[in-house]
Amino acid sequence: MIAPGRRRAIAGAILVYVTLILTLQIFLVSVAAEGFLAGEPALAWSATALSAGLAGVAALFYRFLRDE
Amino acid sequence: MTDDPIWRRDFPYTAEGEEEVTRREFARYLVLASGAFAGGSGLVSLWASLRRVNTGAPTPVVELSAVAVGGSHLFGYPTDDDPAILVRVDEDLLLAFSQKCTHLGCVVFWSPAERQFECPCHEGFFSLDGRPIAGPPERPLTRIDVEVRDGMVWALGAGAHGEAT
Numbered sequence: 001m002i003a004p005g006r007r008r009a010i011a012g013a014i015l016v017y018v019t020l021i022l023t024l025q026i027f028l029v030s031v032a033a034e035g036f037l038a039g040e041p042a043l044a045w046s047a048t049a050l051s052a053g054l055a056g057v058a059a060l061f062y063r064f065l066r067d068e
Numbered sequence: 069m070t071d072d073p074i075w076r077r078d079f080p081y082t083a084e085g086e087e088e089v090t091r092r093e094f095a096r097y098l099v100l101a102s103g104a105f106a107g108g109s110g111l112v113s114l115w116a117s118l119r120r121v122n123t124g125a126p127t128p129v130v131e132l133s134a135v136a137v138g139g140s141h142l143f144g145y146p147t148d149d150d151p152a153i154l155v156r157v158d159e160d161l162l163l164a165f166s167q168k169c170t171h172l173g174c175v176v177f178w179s180p181a182e183r184q185f186e187c188p189c190h191e192g193f194f195s196l197d198g199r200p201i202a203g204p205p206e207r208p209l210t211r212i213d214v215e216v217r218d219g220m221v222w223a224l225g226a227g228a229h230g231e232a233t
Contacts, residue, residue, distance in 0.1 A: 005227070008091075011091045011092070012091070013097075014095060015091055015094065015095050015098070015165045016132040018095050018099060018102070020099050021098075021102055022102050022105070025101075025102050025105035025106065025109075026105065028105070028109055029105050029108055029109050029112070032108075032109040032112040032113055032116075033112055035112075035113070035116055036112050036115060036116040037207070038207050039116070039210075040116070041113060041116040042115040042197075043118070044109070044112055044113035044117075045113045045114045046111045046155055047105065047113070048109040048113045049108055050114075051105060051106040051110075052106045052109075052110070053106070054102065054106070055099075055102045055106040058102040058103075058112045059099055059100045059102075061095070061099070062092075062095050062099040063165070064093060064098060065091075065092055065095055068140060
């Protein structure tokens with residue numbers, strides 16, 4: 001059983017992580033756009049793969065937060 | 069509980085509960101936004117993979133004899149709305165590029181004295197092979213393949229930026 005105060009701290013920490021992930025996602029979209037403009041699909045796909053991975057991590061964080 | 073305001077009875081959440089719900093909801097929106105960004109990146113990547121960069125059908129450009137050695141000729145490729153430039157570097161070497169500067173799309177021109185392409189808008193400079201050498205541009209000019217057939221210069225298609233095919 002997690003104490004309410006600790007639960008709030010965990011929720012806040014997860015929120016910070018998810019916010020950081022979202023910031024990285026914005027950067028990765030710009031990288032994908034750069035790959036598009038440069039005619040380098042490999043760069044865009046690399047950014048997409050990383051972006052999808054981060055979205056998965058964010059979803060896991062949210063699931064933990066929801067179930068916790 | 070009878071002293072509680074009506075809104076408290078209607079919305080019986082404690083302050084702690086409200087905070088947790090708010091955080092979870094906020095986290096949910098952030099996760100959804102994160103997924104949306106990933107999806108957007110995927111669409112951009114798909115578009116980058118499927119589009120054909122400035123390709124075009126073989127098209128006659130100009131008689132070779134009409135272009136002096138060291139001189140240039142302007143034409144449209146793959147359509148008349150796409151400015152391109154042909155440079156006759158020496159007797160046998162012809163190079164052609166899209167005229168659109170890879171910085172902000174201004175039209176570049178050939179400088180015979182400096183043997184380089186120059187973009188007057190923001191002072192961008194490209195080498196003979198289209199690679200950026202100074203100024204704000206970071207990507208090379210889009211190369212257009214050319215070939216001489218029976219004294220006529222033909223544009224055969226273009227690759228990605230700077231791709232020599």
